[in-house]
Amino acid sequence: DLVKEYVDAARAEGMRVGFYYSLMDWHHPDGARCATDEAARQRFVAYIHGQIRELLTNYGKIDILWYDVSWPLDAKGWESEKMNDMVFQLQPGIIVNNRNRLDGDFATPEQRIVAEKRAWESCMTMNDSWGYQKTDDDWKTPKTIVRNLVTCAHDTGNYLLNIGPKPDGSIPEESVKIMTPVGKWMESNGKSIYDTDVCQPRRSNFAGFTRKGNTLYMHVHFWPGDTVALGGLMNKVQSARLLATGKAVKFEQEKFRVRFLGLPEKAPDEPVTTIAIECDGEPRQDMDYVRNERPREKA
Numbered sequence: 001d002l003v004k005e006y007v008d009a010a011r012a013e014g015m016r017v018g019f020y021y022s023l024m025d026w027h028h029p030d031g032a033r034c035a036t037d038e039a040a041r042q043r044f045v046a047y048i049h050g051q052i053r054e055l056l057t058n059y060g061k062i063d064i065l066w067y068d069v070s071w072p073l074d075a076k077g078w079e080s081e082k083m084n085d086m087v088f089q090l091q092p093g094i095i096v097n098n099r100n101r102l103d104g105d106f107a108t109p110e111q112r113i114v115a116e117k118r119a120w121e122s123c124m125t126m127n128d129s130w131g132y133q134k135t136d137d138d139w140k141t142p143k144t145i146v147r148n149l150v151t152c153a154h155d156t157g158n159y160l161l162n163i164g165p166k167p168d169g170s171i172p173e174e175s176v177k178i179m180t181p182v183g184k185w186m187e188s189n190g191k192s193i194y195d196t197d198v199c200q201p202r203r204s205n206f207a208g209f210t211r212k213g214n215t216l217y218m219h220v221h222f223w224p225g226d227t228v229a230l231g232g233l234m235n236k237v238q239s240a241r242l243l244a245t246g247k248a249v250k251f252e253q254e255k256f257r258v259r260f261l262g263l264p265e266k267a268p269d270e271p272v273t274t275i276a277i278e279c280d281g282e283p284r285q286d287m288d289y290v291r292n293e294r295p296r297e298k299a
Helices: 002-012 038-055 080-090 142-154 173-192
Strands: 018-022 064-068 121-125 158-162 207-212 215-220 226-231 237-242 250-254 257-263 273-279
Touching: 018 038, 038 080, 121 142, 142 158, 142 173, 142 207, 142 215, 173 207, 173 273, 215 226, 237 250
Parallel strands: 018 064, 121 158
Antiparallel strands: 207 215, 215 273, 226 257, 237 273, 250 257
């Protein structure tokens, strides 16, 4: 029972357990024709509902059900309301996504980052393929992955990053080379990503932002050396430090700009250096200023 092995291994590491489930089963004889043959649709949907029931009955508490591939039916054709009713009856604490053509508990933009006003996660590949494709060499760099992660965390979204294992189950060497520096970066910078709040400041030509309380994290991905400037910050800065090392950063602040001074010429952290900026309130950025318009004088 491969599913049981997976569930047991995840729980042994203290992890929660989720199942991905493709509604379209390409091997089922009624799969591709279920949209044009009602008898085939009924047989196929009964089979799909039965498999979901089995997954949510045989393996203890399941935390997430991640539907996918709703082609070629709509919510009525999949009997999605009945499906979800069964899921929540079997697993009252579970969350489900929106890919059985119902809203679900969270949204799942694919290969793009689109923030929503509810729970969401952007699902992306490390190259251009979901499964293992040995000829696909269009790999994302560690910097790109960290920048995507920051962009998701800016609006409290998840970043669901796919790794397509080889046929023997091993992780491709390219994926290991990319994810190792990302993991090292997270060891020292993870506090700027996990459990973050919605962040209003967002405009910079060389940095991204996340926030936790009154702390603004400025993720500098194009390191200018010596001086880093932040335009339009409306708060008074109380202190600043390099997040990875805790080293204090000098700064000077004027009405529409903060300059962080005395920084090393070479970026002190790779692939992105994060400056933690303690503000006197929730960080806010004057968007007129950062759009290069004339700043409005405050009354």
